[in-house]
Amino acid sequence: MHNIRELRAEFPILSRVLPNGKPLVYFDNAATSQKPSSVIDAMSGFYETFNSNAHRANHTLADEATTALESARSSIAAFFGAEPSNLIYTSGTTEAINLVAYAWARRNLSEGDAVVLTEMEHHADIVPWQELSKEIGIEVRFVPLDLEKMALDMDAFQHALDGAELVGIVHTSNVLGIRNPIEDIIRLSHESGAKVLVDAAQGAAHERIDFINLGADFVALSAHKMAGPTGIGALLATDEVLSQCGPFLTGGQMIRSVSIEGSSYRDGSAMLETGTPRIAEAIGWGAAVDWLSKIDFKEMHDHIKHLAITASNGMKEIDGIRVFSDPVRPESSGTISFLHERITSDDMAMLLDEGGFAIRTGQHCAQPLMDALGVLSTNRISLWIYNTEEEVKSFLSHLRMICERFG
Amino acid sequence: MHNIRELRAEFPILSRVLPNGKPLVYFDNAATSQKPSSVIDAMSGFYETFNSNAHRANHTLADEATTALESARSSIAAFFGAEPSNLIYTSGTTEAINLVAYAWARRNLSEGDAVVLTEMEHHADIVPWQELSKEIGIEVRFVPLDLEKMALDMDAFQHALDGAELVGIVHTSNVLGIRNPIEDIIRLSHESGAKVLVDAAQGAAHERIDFINLGADFVALSAHKMAGPTGIGALLATDEVLSQCGPFLTGGQMIRSVSIEGSSYRDGSAMLETGTPRIAEAIGWGAAVDWLSKIDFKEMHDHIKHLAITASNGMKEIDGIRVFSDPVRPESSGTISFLHERITSDDMAMLLDEGGFAIRTGQHCAQPLMDALGVLSTNRISLWIYNTEEEVKSFLSHLRMICERFG
Amino acid sequence: MAERTWPEALDKVVQAFENCFDAMERYELLFEYAGNTEMTLPPDHWNDENMIHGCQSRAHVECSVDELGLFRMRGGADAQIVQGLMEITRIAVDGSSCEDVAALNPDFVDAMGFRSALTPSRSNGFMNMLERVRNEARRLSGEFE
């Protein structure tokens, strides 16, 4: 990356010194990304100068808030190559997937219909389908990991696809950093007559998701993993599947008219949003995509990949460390899971934290993947655009020291 | 109010000058309240110094974020006289009511069971029940307004209660500013064996809701109407009704364990929250209740009432103005709906906006109430703690001028 | 006066608004235009087809071409401000070629001092009305060819 120093300066938190005097090294980007000042300021600016409820704007503030809200929707949709009318705000990826389960699946699937998932899915793309299975008797099929290749078993996928109605697939694994062959999966699924829901919670921070080109039926997103705020995300959905949806959350906004006798709803995505909008959050996310639009994603990818390869090569040289990810592979991003043979993941986390390194440890909301890997938990570093080679080197030397002294 | 100037100085937006050169007079508080600096800064401070995903905190930032998140939950619950375990975060009142409809009602009501609502309800407390009626055949009963008294017809309520399972009642009307006799309604409902859901979206900004004393089974809340941020609200629910709930949104957090064979859930309120928490929003709402905790609610109420009486008395003297609220009544708060005989509500809104007055105009998501009042829409001013007598007087003189020149 | 971007027929109108003392006078003038009901669309002609969406109050517009191929419009609205803006739009486009109507620039509203009417989210829906008129002009010009 050019100008990584300048870029880092845009993120106030990156100059944070921790209570133990160590500078923060933030390697927990897959859990949530940090936010540039432009995002933080966009939200404060809203509250400080034009906070108002949106829509039915008959006063200046409401007009300003509505305009900002709608312009954020346009920016966000455009960033993902989608029309604003194909974007439904949710509180995040989890709610987006639940929205598919409630508004689409409950109306279009019935007993015996099959949903194909993978062992690599985040709980957010597992539990809603298991719940639906309990409720209406759909069949849930899990495509296993090919443990040799540490990749989805595509033969098993082909097999599982047979007669299935829906495929739920994680774009990029939050544990292994592996990007699945989404294009193939979508093509095969559509050929076989299945709709595809892509969990792009991780993917959206690492490549430009182009909704129309990608051709998925549904894409679930979280703002907070891509420089945006907490509390907001979205479901992208095609006109076709939107036309098959029924209402989910109901109340104001989504209605056309309400009377004691009954109510009628608006069409398409408008039917699926209700209540006071997440106005500040949408404005913040809009600022985040504006910020990301200035980033060369190819350059970012190369940068992250370089760091990840440096990290994983270094880690593999340390006695006792087992690395589950392989950043050298083209379909890998900057997330690396690892474990030490003798130092438990919890102890490792604390010892790294002592050095100022924020890494995540646990099951990463992916218990089936932990089961497949035969582990209870992993340590995980996840790198993003503002991480530096110095940070990686300092991480490696701290890790080496830990392994030597505590291994 | 003592120190109203000092208090206003805490709200950056209140010194806003509009593009036409007029100072902002914000009379749209029932739509959303303004936020003091302490709330805005709490959220920026989170993003600037300790932004991190919460829970499973094995690094310093995650620990700080989790601690702040949980301490916000404690403050918010305590503000409402509730235990943290009886509070479930939602995106607002609308989602809170939908949560009751999905997690509780769908498991505890069946065909023919009756839900009692009122003509005064916001669409958020109407449409979910109509939808449930379509889906599982519950009966929805509407208690009419007594148009003479401009209050709920309590005889009709008693009548409607017969054999009902649930009562959905708006604490304070967002159109008329009338506070319903919630205590009586809860007592009568419980005596009759019905559970009670209180929509406190408006009420929470005007009186201290004490969950345990109130005795309601469910209370729905929005942060943004009580000095907090957009994107967050809550459902308060008793242990009893929580124990009757099934899962609603599913995914991470709410699970105990997940495997390919199936998943098990956490208990009580923990089962009903999933996905990355609304961390910044919870912190902001926590700061808002901290701010409100320093306010003497009695003093605030007197202040708002004084302004509302001044406003409505002044308005009634203006030829052509019809006022639908009666702030003199003890159960009234600072929300006043009005209409001019000849100037349409839309024109009125634009002409007031020209003077810098932010008021709301339309159906206020309360079409059944509009139908009951026999109008298509109203103009509405809604006053809060930071409004002043000068603002009210200047409003009245601008309104008088409009009526003289355009009436 | 900035560079004129509106039909000559509006020059006098814009001028009149520019001469107003303040916003309230401008609104009074707008209400006067709204009061010119000669060419408005009477409520009994209002229907779903000619309704303009995105207005909070009701507004309707009917467009046609006369025997000479010139654009004709009549509008009707509940609210006087919308009615006034419609009447001025009518002055701007009535009797013009459909091509000119399709290209109508809304700057005159700004010049008249109603900038706030120009943001799409405003409930008065002026921008929706204008879009409707331009689209109708486009459609009618196609029909006429």
Add this chain to the structure above:
Amino acid sequence: MAERTWPEALDKVVQAFENCFDAMERYELLFEYAGNTEMTLPPDHWNDENMIHGCQSRAHVECSVDELGLFRMRGGADAQIVQGLMEITRIAVDGSSCEDVAALNPDFVDAMGFRSALTPSRSNGFMNMLERVRNEARRLSGEFE
């Protein structure tokens, strides 16, 4: 040294930690305490009943009173840091009266340089463990009376 708020039995322990050169040395010392497996609860005694909730890794504690009415505990954990903190807690409370255990102040952890273990949200769950031990002491003192 700040005012002592811990049992005398810990003085030497706290001293040893205070003498450490840096955090890593403190952790090494903690691992040494963890390695003192003589008094730990072996994994085959771990069950749902003696499990400490709120730890990310597994941790178990068994408390009892001996024939003299004195408090006894044994702990076992997957993670060495938790095990070490348990062992030090054991040193603090083993053989004390239940009343003293119930009133145990966790400041010694801070004095030892592990302040971060004291926030309730930390996944190592030291605070959950301590709470469990104090509650058990309370329960056992009741039983003993």
